[in-house]
Amino acid sequence: MEADVVIVGGGPAGMACALRLAQLIDAHNASGVDELLSKENICVLEKSREVGQHCLSGGLLDPRSMRELLPGFEKEAPLDAEVTKESVWFLTRSGRYKAPIVPPPLRDHGNYVISLNKFVKWMGQKVEQAGITVFTGFAGSELLWANESKDVETARVLGVQTDDKGVDKEGRPKGNFEPGYELRAKVTILAEGTRGSLAKELISKLGLEDLEHAQTYGVGIKELWEIPAGRVAKGEVIYTLGYPLTSREYGGAWVYGISDTLVSVGYVTGLDYQDPRTDPHHVFQSFKEHKLARRILEGGKMIRYGAKSLPYGGWLTMPRIYGNGWMLLGDSASFLNSQRLKGIHLAIKSGMLAAEAAFDALVSGDSSADRLREYKAAVDASWIREELWPVRNFHQGFEHGLLGGMVRAGIQQVRRGGNLGPDAKNGAGYTRMERVDELGPALAKRAPMVGNAKGDGKLTFDRLTDVFHSGTRHDEDQPVHLVVEDLSICSSRCTKEYGNPCQYFCPAAVYEMVEQPQRADTPRAEGAGTDGGSDGSTKELRINFTNCVHCKTCDIMDPYQIITWVPPEGGGGPNYDGM
Amino acid sequence: MKILVCIKQVPQKDAPLRLNEAGTWIRDDVSWETNEPDAYALEEALRQKEKHGGEVAAITAGPARAQQVLREALAKGADRAIHLEDDRFAQMDAANTARAIAAAIAGENFDLIVTGLQSDDFGAAQTGVLLAEILGVPHATIIIGIEKTDAGLKLKRELEAGHYQHIEMTMPAVLTIQSGINKLRYATLIGIKQAKMKPMRKVTWAEVEGKLSKHVQKIERLYVPGSQKKTRKIEAPAGEAAKQVVEYLKNEARAI
Ligand SMILES: Cc1cc2nc3c(=O)[nH]c(=O)nc-3n(C[C@H](O)[C@H](O)[C@H](O)COP(=O)(O)OP(=O)(O)OC[C@H]3O[C@@H](n4cnc5c(N)ncnc54)[C@H](O)[C@@H]3O)c2cc1C
Numbered sequence A: 001m002e003a004d005v006v007i008v009g010g011g012p013a014g015m016a017c018a019l020r021l022a023q024l025i026d027a028h029n030a031s032g033v034d035e036l037l038s039k040e041n042i043c044v045l046e047k048s049r050e051v052g053q054h055c056l057s058g059g060l061l062d063p064r065s066m067r068e069l070l071p072g073f074e075k076e077a078p079l080d081a082e083v084t085k086e087s088v089w090f091l092t093r094s095g096r097y098k099a100p101i102v103p104p105p106l107r108d109h110g111n112y113v114i115s116l117n118k119f120v121k122w123m124g125q126k127v128e129q130a131g132i133t134v135f136t137g138f139a140g141s142e143l144l145w146a147n148e149s150k151d152v153e154t155a156r157v158l159g160v161q162t163d164d165k166g167v168d169k170e171g172r173p174k175g176n177f178e179p180g181y182e183l184r185a186k187v188t189i190l191a192e193g194t195r196g197s198l199a200k201e202l203i204s205k206l207g208l209e210d211l212e213h214a215q216t217y218g219v220g221i222k223e224l225w226e227i228p229a230g231r232v233a234k235g236e237v238i239y240t241l242g243y244p245l246t247s248r249e250y251g252g253a254w255v256y257g258i259s260d261t262l263v264s265v266g267y268v269t270g271l272d273y274q275d276p277r278t279d280p281h282h283v284f285q286s287f288k289e290h291k292l293a294r295r296i297l298e299g300g301k302m303i304r305y306g307a308k309s310l311p312y313g314g315w316l317t318m319p320r321i322y323g324n325g326w327m328l329l330g331d332s333a334s335f336l337n338s339q340r341l342k343g344i345h346l347a348i349k350s351g352m353l354a355a356e357a358a359f360d361a362l363v364s365g366d367s368s369a370d371r372l373r374e375y376k377a378a379v380d381a382s383w384i385r386e387e388l389w390p391v392r393n394f395h396q397g398f399e400h401g402l403l404g405g406m407v408r409a410g411i412q413q414v415r416r417g418g419n420l421g422p423d424a425k426n427g428a429g430y431t432r433m434e435r436v437d438e439l440g441p442a443l444a445k446r447a448p449m450v451g452n453a454k455g456d457g458k459l460t461f462d463r464l465t466d467v468f469h470s471g472t473r474h475d476e477d478q479p480v481h482l483v484v485e486d487l488s489i490c491s492s493r494c495t496k497e498y499g500n501p502c503q504y505f506c507p508a509a510v511y512e513m514v515e516q517p518q519r520a521d522t523p524r525a526e527g528a529g530t531d532g533g534s535d536g537s538t539k540e541l542r543i544n545f546t547n548c549v550h551c552k553t554c555d556i557m558d559p560y561q562i563i564t565w566v567p568p569e570g571g572g573g574p575n576y577d578g579m
Numbered sequence B: 001m002k003i004l005v006c007i008k009q010v011p012q013k014d015a016p017l018r019l020n021e022a023g024t025w026i027r028d029d030v031s032w033e034t035n036e037p038d039a040y041a042l043e044e045a046l047r048q049k050e051k052h053g054g055e056v057a058a059i060t061a062g063p064a065r066a067q068q069v070l071r072e073a074l075a076k077g078a079d080r081a082i083h084l085e086d087d088r089f090a091q092m093d094a095a096n097t098a099r100a101i102a103a104a105i106a107g108e109n110f111d112l113i114v115t116g117l118q119s120d121d122f123g124a125a126q127t128g129v130l131l132a133e134i135l136g137v138p139h140a141t142i143i144i145g146i147e148k149t150d151a152g153l154k155l156k157r158e159l160e161a162g163h164y165q166h167i168e169m170t171m172p173a174v175l176t177i178q179s180g181i182n183k184l185r186y187a188t189l190i191g192i193k194q195a196k197m198k199p200m201r202k203v204t205w206a207e208v209e210g211k212l213s214k215h216v217q218k219i220e221r222l223y224v225p226g227s228q229k230k231t232r233k234i235e236a237p238a239g240e241a242a243k244q245v246v247e248y249l250k251n252e253a254r255a256i
C-alpha cells in the first residue's frame, strides 16, 4: 500500500502531527492551487485496540501547544480541573517536610488535570473528523529501508511493515492468518512514545545515540483511587521526594486531584539505580504506606493500575530527529522536561513542527534529509528549545544521588542550566547496576524498595492484583513479544551476577524464575537454559507475556541488553481507561 | 443470500466494573467492544455470503458510541449498516430491542438473520428468539454449524454434555450463534478504509417508538453479593480433601 505520510503511534505527538497536517492540507487545497493533496494518503497506525488505550501519564497538561494547535480547545476538550493548589514535600521514613516555597519548575498554576487516555481519545476523534484515518490495532513492526546503508546521510526509510496477525505461539500461521502490509510512504514519522521499538531500530542502525549522553529513563507506577471527599481538593497537586527511595536513587511521587473524590497517584523511579533488587512497583507500594499518602488513600478504593517508562535525558540526549524520509517526535525523541515531569505539551509541539516539515516535503516532492532538516531548525527556533535547554543538565546532575543533585539543580537555576564547568555526561542507566555478589545482603533501610511487594489487598497490592486492574489482554496463542536473545544467560550468568533483576523491575510480573525440579533419570543437556542449584533444583526464566503493560522497562533496564520488546499482535496490551 | 447480523456493544470483558450511583447498572466509563458471540455471527454471515453470494447488513441498537461495532463489521466485510441510535436503547429489555430491530428492518425481507447466542452484559439469550417470533419466522439457538441446501438450511446445535442436534429448517429464519463456531478474521487496512465509504442508515427513536411496548422491563437494583464469612478452607492433599468435603456435605450440611 502506498501513502504520503505514515505516522506510527497515536499518542499526543502522533495525533497532533496528524491534526496539523490536516489543517495544512485543507488550507493548501482551499488556496486555489492546481495540485491538491489528499488526506486519505495520510495514515496513523496505533497498536492499541482503541485510541488512547495505551496512553498513560500523571495527568497535568501545560496547555501552551494545544492553544496553538486548536485555539479555544478548552471549551471542548476533556479537562478535569484547573490546578488550584500545589505543594512539595520531602519524605523520610516517618517524617515529612514541606518545602517553604514551591520551586518554580513545579509551579502548575494555569495547567490542567487531565486523563491522557481521555484526552488522546478526543484528539483521535478530531483527527478522524478532519478526514485522516487512525488504524487502531495495527503496529509498525519493522522499518522498510531503501538500501543497506547505515549512514544517516545516505540511508533512507521507505515506510513501515505492519504486524502479521493470526500467528500461533510457534510462529506458524493460524487459519485466520493475515500478513502485515508493506506500507510505503514518502515520509515516515515515528511517534511511538518512550523507547519506541522502530525508533530503537532506527537509532541503533544509524548510530544516532550520543554515547556520552545516552538516553536515561524512569518508570512511573500509577494507580487511580476513589477516596472520601475532603482529603485532596479538585485541582490540587502534591509532589514528594525521598522515601522510600534513599539518597542514592532518583525519583519521586505525585498526587493529582482529578475531582474531590478521585486522585491520580504514582511514583517515578529512575532506571539508573544501583541495587538490582530494586522493585519500582514495591517503591510505589511503600510510598502509599507513608503517612502522607496513607492519610489520602486509606479507606478508599484503587480502581486502575498502569506503568510506563519515560525518557529523562532531555535536550542533551536527543538523538538526531530527521533523516531521509523520516522524523522522530515526542517521547521517542526525548521531548520531555523531566524537571517538570511533563512531556505532553512538548510531544504535541514536536508533532506540529514535524507536520509542517512533512507538508513542505509533500508540496515540494522532496522528502530528503535536506528538506526535513527544516523540522530540526523549527524545533531550535521554537519555545521547545527555550524550555529544554536551560534544564539540559537537570537529570544528569542527579546521577550521583539526591543531595548532589539538589545542589547542582540549584546552581543550574542560577546559571540558566549550566553546571560549574562543561555539560554533564552520562552513560545508559543499566550500566550503573551493581553486581549482587558484590552488594551483600540488602540493608534494612532498603527493605521498602527491594524485592516484590506482597500487598495488604487494601492500601497496597502485589503486582498480579495491580495488573488485573490494568485491563491487560493479549491473545495467548502468539509468539512471545519479549524476545530474549540468549536464555542461557538468564539462568547462569545473570542469576549469579545480578540475581535476575527482571523479576523486580517489571511492574507487571512478566518475568518469573521458576524452579525446575530436576529428575534424576534425565541427564541435563549442556547449555540448556537452566542452572543447577545446590539443592538439585534448577531455575528457568518464564515469560508471562500476556501480563505485559507495554512500559518498556525490561528493554531499557536489562543489564545484558538481551531483551528486545517488539509489538505483540495489534490490539493487545493494557486498557488505560481514565489514566 | 440476504443476511442481517445483530450486533450489540457491551462493556469490555475483564473491565473492572463498578455500580452506578443509583445501583441500577454499571457506570458507563468503561471501554466497549463487540459482544463476543456476535463477532462469530458476523463471521458466519460473511462466510455464507462468500459461498453463496448476496449481501450482509449489520444492525445495532445503542447510543452514538455503538457505531464503533458497526464500523468494525463494515471493515471486516459487511456491505452496509443500520444504527438505531439513541441512549434509550442502551439498557432496553430484550423484547423491546427485538421490536425496535423488527421495526427498523420492516420491508427488508432478509433470508437469514443471525444473532449471538447471548449478550455478555445481560445474558438473557432472548433477543434473537423474540425477533423471530415478532417477524413470524422460525428460529434455532446455539448454532455451531450452518450449511445451505436447496430446501433451506442444515444446522448443527450444541446440546449439553457433548451432545449435538442436527436439524433442517426453511428460510427465512433467525439463528443464534455460539462462540467458537469459526475462526474470526481480522479487519484489514484496506477494509477499514473502505468501511468509511459504505452506507450507514440511522434510525431514530421516534421512527420505532410506536412499535415498542409501554411495559418495559427494568433493573431495580443491582448489588455485589456481600461476603458472609462462612467460607471454610480445607487444606489437605486432594484425596483427603475430597473425603472431608463429602463428610461435611453428609454430616454438617446434610446435602447428600
Ligand atoms: C508516569 C508518567 C507520568 C507522566 N506525567 C506527565 C504529566 O503529568 N504531564 C505531562 O505533560 N507529561 C507527563 N508524562 C509524560 C507524557 O506522558 C509523555 O511525554 C507523552 O505521553 C509523550 O507523548 P507521545 O505521543 O510521544 O508518546 P505516547 O503518549 O507514549 O504515545 C505513543 C503511542 O504510540 C503507540 N505505539 C508505540 N509503538 C508503536 C508501534 N510500533 N506501532 C503502533 N503504535 C505504536 C503507543 O501505543 C501509544 O499510543 C508522564 C509520563 C509518565 C510515564
Ligand SMILES: Cc1cc2nc3c(=O)[nH]c(=O)nc-3n(C[C@H](O)[C@H](O)[C@H](O)COP(=O)(O)OP(=O)(O)OC[C@H]3O[C@@H](n4cnc5c(N)ncnc54)[C@H](O)[C@@H]3O)c2cc1C
Pocket: B123, B160, B161
Ligand atoms: C451464562 C452461562 C450459562 C450457562 N448455561 C449452561 C447451560 O445451559 N447448560 C450447561 O450445561 N452449562 C451451562 N453453562 C456452563 C456451566 O455452568 C459450567 O460448565 C459448569 O457449571 C461447570 O461445572 P464444573 O463442575 O466443571 O466447574 P468447576 O470449575 O469444577 O467448579 C464448579 C463449582 O465447584 C465448586 N468448587 C470448585 N473448586 C472448588 C474448591 N477448590 N473448593 C470449594 N469449591 C470448589 C465451586 O462452587 C465452583 O463454582 C453456562 C455457563 C454460563 C457462564
